[in-house]
Amino acid sequence: MKLIKLDAIDSTNDFLKTLNSQEDLENFTMVTAENQTNGKGQRGATWATESGKNLTLSILTKNTLTPNDQVFDLSVITSLAINQVLEDLNIPQLSIKWPNDIMSYNKKIGGVLIENIHKSGGEIHSIIGIGLNVNQTDFENLPKASSLAVICNKEFDKTIFPELITARIKKTITEWRTNSEKLWQIYFQKLFKKGVPMPFQxxxxxxxxxxxxxxxKTGKLQVQLEDDSIAEFDIKEITLLY
Structure with a gap:
C-alpha cells in the first residue's frame, strides 16, 4: 500500500481525487496531511483539525463497488473497520453514529466522507476520507467532540493509524463479499442510541x-415514531439531538 505524506493541503480527498485522474494509482493508495485547511464533512460541513495532532487520511479504493451494489455498503465497511482498529487499541465505549461518525461515550472522535467516481466502462473508484481526533486536547466551542488522548488520558502514535485502518478496510471488504449480512448486523448492533427514545429535528x-x-440498505435511518409508525430519513432530512 502506497502512502503519500503531505505537510499541508486544502483537502486530502481533493488531492487524491485529482491525482487519481492524472495517474494510474495503486489500489488502496493513502494520502495523509499534517494540516488540512479545507477538510470536508457530512452535510457540507467542514472538518476542523489542529495541525499535527490528528489523523487526516484519504484512501483510494478501486472497484470495491459495482453499479449494482448499494453505495452505502462502503460506508458500513469503513466505519466497522475503524471501529475494530480502535477496539483493538482498547478505546472504550465505541459506537457508530449514523451514518458513519465514530463515537466514544457520547463524544465524536472521528468521521468519514466517501466520494465515488464513476469511470468509463462502469468502474467505480471511491475516495474514503477519514478524520480521527488522536492527540488534540482543546475542543473549545466543540462540546460534542473529543479525542483518543482525552478519553484515554495518554498520547498516541498517530503514524500507526493509516496502515492499520487501510489494512482493516481491505480485510472487511473481503469479509463483506462472503458474508455481508453478518457485517450489517454488527453495524446495527453498534449504532449510537439504537433502541433508545431520542429527540430529533x-x-x-x-x-x-x-x-x-x-x-x-440504501443508508436511510429507520425510526419508530410516537404513533408507532416507522419512517425512513436521508442524511439531510433529520438530525439526532443528544
Whole structure:
C-alpha cells in the first residue's frame, strides 16, 4: 500500500481525487496531511483539525463497488473497520453514529466522507476520507467532540493509524463479499442510541421523539415514531439531538 505524506493541503480527498485522474494509482493508495485547511464533512460541513495532532487520511479504493451494489455498503465497511482498529487499541465505549461518525461515550472522535467516481466502462473508484481526533486536547466551542488522548488520558502514535485502518478496510471488504449480512448486523448492533427514545429535528426545525431501529440498505435511518409508525430519513432530512 502506497502512502503519500503531505505537510499541508486544502483537502486530502481533493488531492487524491485529482491525482487519481492524472495517474494510474495503486489500489488502496493513502494520502495523509499534517494540516488540512479545507477538510470536508457530512452535510457540507467542514472538518476542523489542529495541525499535527490528528489523523487526516484519504484512501483510494478501486472497484470495491459495482453499479449494482448499494453505495452505502462502503460506508458500513469503513466505519466497522475503524471501529475494530480502535477496539483493538482498547478505546472504550465505541459506537457508530449514523451514518458513519465514530463515537466514544457520547463524544465524536472521528468521521468519514466517501466520494465515488464513476469511470468509463462502469468502474467505480471511491475516495474514503477519514478524520480521527488522536492527540488534540482543546475542543473549545466543540462540546460534542473529543479525542483518543482525552478519553484515554495518554498520547498516541498517530503514524500507526493509516496502515492499520487501510489494512482493516481491505480485510472487511473481503469479509463483506462472503458474508455481508453478518457485517450489517454488527453495524446495527453498534449504532449510537439504537433502541433508545431520542429527540430529533427535521428540516423545518421541528422537534419530535423517535426510536432508532436500524438503517436501510440504501443508508436511510429507520425510526419508530410516537404513533408507532416507522419512517425512513436521508442524511439531510433529520438530525439526532443528544
Amino acid at each position: 427535521n428540516t423545518k426545525n421541528e422537534h419530535f421523539m423517535g426510536i432508532i431501529l436500524g438503517v436501510s
